[in-house]
Amino acid sequence: MAVKIRLARRGRKKLALYDVVVADARSPRDGKFIEKIGTYNPATVPASIVLDDTKAFDWLMKGAQPSDTVRAMLSYRGVMLKRHLQIGVGKGAITQEVADSKLAEWLKAKESKIQSKIEGLSSAKQSAAKARKEAETKVKEARAEAIRKKAEAAAAVPAAEATPEGEAPAEAEATEPQA
Secondary structure, eight states: OOEEEEEEEEEETTEEEEEEEEEETTSOTTSOOSEEEEEEETTSSSOEEEEOHHHHHHHHHHTOEEOHHHHHHHHHHTHHHHHHHHHHHHHTSSOHHHHHHHHHHHHHHHHHHHHHHHHHHHHHHHHHHHHHHHHHHHHHHHHHHHHHHHHHHHHHHHHHHHHHHHHHHHHHHHHHHHO
């Protein structure tokens, strides 16, 4: 029986969530499976992967074949590296201590890389929000200035209209008595 580690879709329309399952290769995508070893949510940034690394490693060592997507997720989590190192230990190429230290070093570097990516995303989000607020403030100030200019123009026009009308009759009255 060929065993695969693959994704099984769940969730609603246009909002997919996936279970990482170990299943017979002949069973349908969302059908019967042997064991659920994790979940995958591609909708989050970065995508969230919750995976039982020890179960995945055990199944890989038993000969289960991961799908392309699951292989990428296992590589991201370090399970494929652990398998590679363990095969080297089995062949006698390296000792278990060296394999464990290499894996620990890789996991530490990977964790710092992930953390810096998350911090970069959050700072980018904050700077984008700040830029949006500044743009809104400029638009608000421009609108307020336009309204103020309109009000000044409206106040100046009646005053200008009132002055010539008031002066014209006064001149006319002044000219009438002379005549």
